[in-house]
Amino acid sequence: MTDTSQLVVDERLKPESFGAKLMKRPELGAIAGVILVVIFFAITADPAMFTLSGFMNFMTPAAQLGILAIGAALLMIGGEFDLSIGSMVAFSGLFFAVCTVTWGFPLIIAIPATFIFAGCFGALNGTIVIHSGLPSFIVTLAFLFILRGLSLVGLKWATGGSTQLRGVREAVEGDFLAPLFSGDAFQGLFASLANAGLVETFKNGTPKVPGIPVEIIWFVLIALLATYILLKTPAGNWIFAAGGDKNAAANSGVPVNRVKVSLFVLTACCAAMVAIITVMDAGSTDARRGFQKEFEAIIAAVIGGCLLTGGYGSAIGAFFGAIIFGMVVIGLTYTNFDQDWFQVFLGAMLLIAVLFNNAIRKRVTGER
Numbered sequence: 001m002t003d004t005s006q007l008v009v010d011e012r013l014k015p016e017s018f019g020a021k022l023m024k025r026p027e028l029g030a031i032a033g034v035i036l037v038v039i040f041f042a043i044t045a046d047p048a049m050f051t052l053s054g055f056m057n058f059m060t061p062a063a064q065l066g067i068l069a070i071g072a073a074l075l076m077i078g079g080e081f082d083l084s085i086g087s088m089v090a091f092s093g094l095f096f097a098v099c100t101v102t103w104g105f106p107l108i109i110a111i112p113a114t115f116i117f118a119g120c121f122g123a124l125n126g127t128i129v130i131h132s133g134l135p136s137f138i139v140t141l142a143f144l145f146i147l148r149g150l151s152l153v154g155l156k157w158a159t160g161g162s163t164q165l166r167g168v169r170e171a172v173e174g175d176f177l178a179p180l181f182s183g184d185a186f187q188g189l190f191a192s193l194a195n196a197g198l199v200e201t202f203k204n205g206t207p208k209v210p211g212i213p214v215e216i217i218w219f220v221l222i223a224l225l226a227t228y229i230l231l232k233t234p235a236g237n238w239i240f241a242a243g244g245d246k247n248a249a250a251n252s253g254v255p256v257n258r259v260k261v262s263l264f265v266l267t268a269c270c271a272a273m274v275a276i277i278t279v280m281d282a283g284s285t286d287a288r289r290g291f292q293k294e295f296e297a298i299i300a301a302v303i304g305g306c307l308l309t310g311g312y313g314s315a316i317g318a319f320f321g322a323i324i325f326g327m328v329v330i331g332l333t334y335t336n337f338d339q340d341w342f343q344v345f346l347g348a349m350l351l352i353a354v355l356f357n358n359a360i361r362k363r364v365t366g367e368r
Contacts, residue, residue, distance in 0.1 A: 087151065
């Protein structure tokens, strides 16, 4: 008879504590960062920052950056970078504006055409990276300048010499798809809440917050969809595998090249989404649209737990990383601090996030 008291329990079968599971989550640092930033502004900022209108004020830029950051996060988990997404915002914004203003296309044609247009350049980026063997950092850095230059040249061609193309709002006015990509959602609900005294109103009775900016809704939906893909689908496993060890992944049957090119396409389409939303809201496009957003998106992804080496990270982490950005850049306007401190914060958060993520990676992998 076997003496069960002598059985040795396999380490892999031991139950893992909640604390150990929590420490392995990529988004832990970003959530902690959000809490610290909230505490900081609760102490130093005007209380108006934490009203409903203040919340919408910082969530709007956070959402625009966050859509880019989620695309960048998935690509980083897959082991690659895209430094051209900021320039892609300008370039796809130019294409979208030309479609609506110059060519007179309705949104049902202009929007899919813009996504296809951006996706083709994303596929080109990925294909060059895969077949040339060059680092994606170098290839996409080149496209950062190429696309920005094409935006300048294209705008001058479309406008006869100007670097701004106007008339988008008038061109799409009345289009049935316009409310999905511009303005505020749930305006009727917020009007009813104002009548019931549940939200703040101006003296004439109109709500101070007319609705939820559509970019916030898209931001949340994209974050949820990306998280589901990463955690609940074979495609998510492929992304982690391709970024962790592409040779081992390929040997296991993962279509590594196809996964990486698809991620470049996804990142470009995220840039196109931001371009469409911002161009429709502003009613115009210009050559500086999306300027330096590629770096902010990558930093938000890193703050959210993505490793620079690939194979580790989360979309929810990038979600919270973008919220930190929005809170700080807008929150400083509610304080007496010089807004240029944002640049200091940017560098400090990047350094802290990399050190924190590196420590977590060593803890998870058992490295010394």
